[in-house]
Structures are given as C-alpha cells and as structure tokens.
Amino acid sequence: MKFVEGKHVVYSFAPDMQAVLTVDDGDIVVFGSNDCFFQQVQSNNDVLDRIDHERLNPATGPVFVKGAKPGDLLKVDIMAIDVLVDQGVTAVVAGEGSVKDEVEHNIVRVIPIVDGAAEYLGLRIPLKPMIGVIGVAPSDADGPCPTNTPYKHGGNMDTHDIRKGSTLYLPVRQEGALFALGDCHAIMGDGEACFTGLEVPAQVTVRLSVVKDTVSNWPILETETETMIIASAPTLEEATQKSVSQAVGALAKVLNCMWEEAYILASLVVDVRISQVVDPLMTVRAVVPKTIATTEQILNALK
Amino acid sequence: MKFVEGKHVVYSFAPDMQAVLTVDDGDIVVFGSNDCFFQQVQSNNDVLDRIDHERLNPATGPVFVKGAKPGDLLKVDIMAIDVLVDQGVTAVVAGEGSVKDEVEHNIVRVIPIVDGAAEYLGLRIPLKPMIGVIGVAPSDADGPCPTNTPYKHGGNMDTHDIRKGSTLYLPVRQEGALFALGDCHAIMGDGEACFTGLEVPAQVTVRLSVVKDTVSNWPILETETETMIIASAPTLEEATQKSVSQAVGALAKVLNCMWEEAYILASLVVDVRISQVVDPLMTVRAVVPKTIATTEQILNALK
Numbered sequence: 105m106k107f108v109e110g111k112h113v114v115y116s117f118a119p120d121m122q123a124v125l126t127v128d129d130g131d132i133v134v135f136g137s138n139d140c141f142f143q144q145v146q147s148n149n150d151v152l153d154r155i156d157h158e159r160l161n162p163a164t165g166p167v168f169v170k171g172a173k174p175g176d177l178l179k180v181d182i183m184a185i186d187v188l189v190d191q192g193v194t195a196v197v198a199g200e201g202s203v204k205d206e207v208e209h210n211i212v213r214v215i216p217i218v219d220g221a222a223e224y225l226g227l228r229i230p231l232k233p234m235i236g237v238i239g240v241a242p243s244d245a246d247g248p249c250p251t252n253t254p255y256k257h258g259g260n261m262d263t264h265d266i267r268k269g270s271t272l273y274l275p276v277r278q279e280g281a282l283f284a285l286g287d288c289h290a291i292m293g294d295g296e297a298c299f300t301g302l303e304v305p306a307q308v309t310v311r312l313s314v315v316k317d318t319v320s321n322w323p324i325l326e327t328e329t330e331t332m333i334i335a336s337a338p339t340l341e342e343a344t345q346k347s348v349s350q351a352v353g354a355l356a357k358v359l360n361c362m363w364e365e366a367y368i369l370a371s372l373v374v375d376v377r378i379s380q381v382v383d384p385l386m387t388v389r390a391v392v393p394k395t396i397a398t399t400e401q402i403l404n405a406l407k
Numbered sequence: 408m409k410f411v412e413g414k415h416v417v418y419s420f421a422p423d424m425q426a427v428l429t430v431d432d433g434d435i436v437v438f439g440s441n442d443c444f445f446q447q448v449q450s451n452n453d454v455l456d457r458i459d460h461e462r463l464n465p466a467t468g469p470v471f472v473k474g475a476k477p478g479d480l481l482k483v484d485i486m487a488i489d490v491l492v493d494q495g496v497t498a499v500v501a502g503e504g505s506v507k508d509e510v511e512h513n514i515v516r517v518i519p520i521v522d523g524a525a526e527y528l529g530l531r532i533p534l535k536p537m538i539g540v541i542g543v544a545p546s547d548a549d550g551p552c553p554t555n556t557p558y559k560h561g562g563n564m565d566t567h568d569i570r571k572g573s574t575l576y577l578p579v580r581q582e583g584a585l586f587a588l589g590d591c592h593a594i595m596g597d598g599e600a601c602f603t604g605l606e607v608p609a610q611v612t613v614r615l616s617v618v619k620d621t622v623s624n625w626p627i628l629e630t631e632t633e634t635m636i637i638a639s640a641p642t643l644e645e646a647t648q649k650s651v652s653q654a655v656g657a658l659a660k661v662l663n664c665m666w667e668e669a670y671i672l673a674s675l676v677v678d679v680r681i682s683q684v685v686d687p688l689m690t691v692r693a694v695v696p697k698t699i700a701t702t703e704q705i706l707n708a709l710k
Binding site for chain 2: 194195196201202203205206207208209211213224225226229291296297302339340341345348349352361362365367368369370372373374375377378388390396
C-alpha cells in the first residue's frame with residue numbers, strides 16, 4: 105500500500121506536472137484528499153470572500169503509473185472513500201448555482217455528520233460519499249486545465265456515481281498518466297444545484313492499473329449495472345451530444361449495426377443524465393445498461 | 408367508465424378548444440391514443456417525408472372535468488397504459504435528435520413486440536410504457552401550444568416517469584381543464600436521444616380529479632418514491648433553473664427555512680434529470696425524494 109499525503113496538491117491538471125509518487129501497474133494507493141476550500145471554512149460565520157482563493161479545489165497528487173502511455177486508459181478502481189470528519193461544509197453565493205438570480209444572502213452552513221448521516225433542517229440524510237475532482241494530465245493541445253473545470257482528462261466532473269465500488273477509466277495523454285484527486289462530497293444530488301455538495305476532506309483508496317491501447321475521447325465509468333460516458337462542454341446540449349455520440353459509436357461496433365440503428369437503440373435504452381450544471385463547463389453522462397452491452401464490450405470497441 | 412375514441416384528436420392545446428366529453432370530478436376515463444405518426448408508418452419502407460405532416464402528434468380529447476377552475480390542479484392518476492399492438496415505430500431523421508450532425512441516412516425501423524419486450528438488433532428490451540403528450544388547455548396569455556411542444560400546460564414532456572402508477576398534477580388554466588393525451592412510447596430513455604421513442608398507439612386509463620385552490624407554475628409528477636417538478640424551456644439550463652426554483656421554493660415553505668438553506672438542501676438531495684432534448688423546448692425534472700418532503704406537503708406549500 106502506498107500513500108500520498110494531502111499536503112501534496114495541484115490546482116491545475118497540467119500536461120507537464122511533476123509526480124510526487126511513482127507506482128507500479130496494479131498498485132493500491134491511499135490519497136489524503138482535501139475539501140474544495142482546503143478546510144479553510146469551519147463554521148457558519150466564516151465568509152467565503154475572506155478565505156484564500158488561491159487554495160480552492162486542491163487535487164492530491166499527481167501519481168506516475170509505470171507503463172501508462174498516451175493511447176492507453178488508466179483504470180481506477182475506487183475501493184474506499186472514508187469520511188473521517190464529523191462535519192461537512194456547504195455554501196450559497198450570489199450569482200452561483202442553477203438558480204443564481206434568486207439568491208439574496210450569501211450563507212455558509214456547516215452540517216454535522218452523526219452515525220453516517222448529515223443532520224440538517226431537522227432531517228437525517230445518509231452519506232453517499234463521492235469524488236468530485238479526479239483526473240490525469242491532459243494532452244499538450246488541451247493545455248493546463250484548472251482543477252475547478254471538467255474536460256476530457258476528467259477533472260471536476262462532480263458525478264455522484266464516482267463512488268466506492270465504481271471503476272473510472274481515464275484517457276492517458278502523458279507518460280505515466282499523472283493521476284490526482286480531491287474535492288470529495290459526502291452527499292450531492294444530480295446537478296449540484298446550489299454549487300456545493302456536502303464538502304469534506306476524505307481518505308480515498310484506489311487501485312491504479314493500465315488498459316493498453318484503448319483510446320477514448322472521454323472518461324468512462326463502470327458501476328455495478330451500467331457504463332457511463334462522461335462528457336463536459338459549455339452547454340448541457342453540447343455535453344449531451346458528445347456523450348451520446350461516443351455511446352452510439354461504441355454500440356454500433358458492439359452490435360455490428362448501422363450507426364443510425366445504434367442511434368435508435370440509444371434513444372430507447374440510454375439515459376442521458378446531468379452530473380452538474382455549476383462548474384465552468386457542464387457535465388452530462390450517457391448511461392448504457394450492461395444488459396445491452398457490457399463495459400468490456402464497450403472498451404473493446406475502442407481498441 | 409367513460410371512453411374517448413382515438414378519432415377525437417387535437418393538434419394544439421388551445422385555450423378555447425372544444426371538449427368532446429364531459430366528466431365528473433373523480434371519474435375514470437379510457438382514452439384511445441394514437442402514435443405520434445397517427446399510425447401512418449407501418450414498415451421500414453415507409454418514408455417520413457411522404458406521410459401527412461398535418462397529422463403528427465395527435466392528442467386524444469379534450470375532456471371537460473366538472474368543477475375544475477383556473478387556480479386548481481387537475482389530478483391525473485395513471486391507472487393503465489395498455490399496448491395492444493405487436494410492433495412499434497422508430498425513426499432517424501437527418502438534423503434531428505441529440506447528435507443531429509452525424510446522421511447520414513434517414514431510416515425507419517418497425518420493431519416487433521413479443522411477450523412484453525421489443526426485439527431489436529438481437530436484443531430483447533422489456534416494455535415500460537409511458538405517455539409522451541399529456542396536458543390541459545393553457546392560459547390565454549400562453550396561447551395555443553402545438554402538441555409537439557412541452558410547456559406549463561404539460562404537452563410533449565416525453566418524461567418516462569409518466570407511467571402506470573404515477574400521478575400527474577397539471578395546472579388548470581381554463582374552466583373544465585380540457586384534458587388530452589397521446590404519443591405513448593413503449594420504451595424511451597432519458598433524453599430521447601434520436602428523437603423518437605418506441606412509438607405506439609395505446610389504451611390509456613386515468614382517473615381525473617380536481618385539487619382545489621393549488622397554484623403551480625409547472626406540472627408536478629408523483630411516483631412511488633419521488634415528487635418531480637417538470638419544466639420546459641429553450642435550453643436545458645433554463646429548464647433546470649425553472650424546475651429547481653419551484654422545488655426550492657416549496658422546500659423552504661415545507662421546512663420553514665430560509666430560501667438559501669433550502670437551496671443548499673436541494674443541492675444535496677434533489678436530482679435534476681433530463682426528460683428530453685429533442686422537442687422544440689427542452690424538458691427537465693427536479694426530483695424531490697419523499698423521504699425529504701411528501702407530495703402532499705409540496706402541494707400544500709402551493710396553496
């Protein structure tokens with residue numbers, strides 16, 4: 105088991121970022137992740153305007169994975185997301201979120217976590233921990249991607265299916281992949297309506313392995329029952345187009361049919377789901393049930 | 408039990424449309440619904456360019472419900488959607504759907520239905536029948552709404568949770584509500600990626616009742632476990648804003664908290680889901696779990 109402490113962070117997924125740890129293909133690595141505010145917000149009286157904005161959205165890493173080369177996928181098995189704190193942070197900021205024009209008061213709410221649930225407004229809401237920021241170094245052409253932004257390299261995808269038991273496949277663009285993660289949420293709904301989840305530092309355990317010679321435009325997520333193509337773009341419509349396009353292309357290859365026939369199939373069985381609407385780019389996932397095509401079949405279609 | 412035959416159709420939800428049947432508050436009504444092509448497409452060789460485009464998206468009705476007045480909700484309990492045909496129709500048209508630019512061939516695929524499943528590309532896909540077009544007469548200000556378009560009156564919402572066992576609450580804008588429905592899909596994924604579901608005529612059984620003095624901007628859907636605010640707008644972002652705004656307003660009243668505190672709650676527990684991205688307006692639903700607030704509580708917040 106190898107460890108990366110939470111003090112080793114980047115604020116940008118850059119093509120040339122410097123690894124803080126090198127691991128072998130198949131190694132298990134534990135990351136100390138920070139919350140999106142780098143733990144600068146601890147009470148309802150803290151004011152977001154007064155914290156250090158140079159320290160927002162830290163991602164722990166990066167880790168160099170031996171054998172990972174451009175044209176491969178980095179396979180990330182999410183083995184555990186341990187929330188070891190007894191509170192999480194949320195906030196509303198005027199001009200942010202899905203209903204930005206109705207915000208009258210900037211507020212912070214620090215929410216207690218008791219026995220696996222958040223206690224808020226008299227409700228007990230069970231935790232469902234997820235990873236908000238997770239990615240690899242982008243291509244030289246895509247250039248440095250700030251950690252607050254999602255794109256082809258992963259990044260701030262804020263997709264709540266990126267949780268314990270899921271496997272994320274990230275397109276490797278640089279030697280060693282250069283993997284980093286952070287910004288865990290103890291709870292978040294599809295959309296992340298107000299612009300924060302329940303923000304927590306966490307200890308994240310993953311297995312990192314290399315899938316050779318498999319080229320994807322976008323991150324691919326495998327859950328128990330589904331395979332998701334996660335795409336990000338300036339609008340939800342563009343993100344939908346990109347995620348559905350890759351799903352249809354893969355289905356046409358798997359089923360050996362016309363592209364248009366696969367497009368019809370997608371209309372019947374693929375769910376287009378919103379991940380988040382509050383980051384610099386919008387994130388959407390096209391969800392293919394494993395009863396239609398397995399993740400292995402979809403990955404083989406990318407070889 | 409009362410019946411409306413499928414020959415009684417409208418192509419526009421108009422403020423002044425003429426009822427073909429009058430029923431009492433609480434009556435059960437069976438509708439003969441037509442598919443979106445009015446059954447003009449029956450084989451893979453049919454060409455959409457050559458069918459009568461004046462007969463697309465017919466909605467059966469309208470029905471006048473005694474006692475329904477502007478400022479009420481029409482409660483529609485969906486008791487059955489019986490698909491009595493042995494095939495459904497799908498189509499791809501260049502320039503339509505979520506990936507419109509990649510379509511090279513306009514195709515029709517008529518798909519057999521055998522023992523409760525569609526048989527397509529070697530797959531068996533279980534039917535999950537839903538109602539695509541369902542609504543009431545709009546306000547005078549909103550004017551006639553073509554049946555291919557979703558808006559505040561309902562219409563072409565293409566939301567697959569509008570199925571047997573769900574209850575839809577539609578904002579009454581005209582005396583008697585003037586209710587109509589059509590465009591059932593035997594199967595459809597969130598998004599309706601290619602622009603058709605598995606289009607079928609169906610026999611739809613609903614109970615129509617009046618919820619007095621309850622004003623909603625948008626249709627509200629109740630399923631076994633969730634309450635959904637369904638909003639439609641030119642972009643998915645605007646539809647998200649409208650559906651989340653109404654959900655947050657209701658949650659603030661139910662939980663007697665600040666609007667901003669409810670906005671935070673929505674970010675944690677409300678899922679924003681895409682219904683469809685292929686009609687003249689985009690449709691999104693904000694989904695509130697009943698464990699957070701019951702449908703009754705949300706409706707009471709609108710009184």
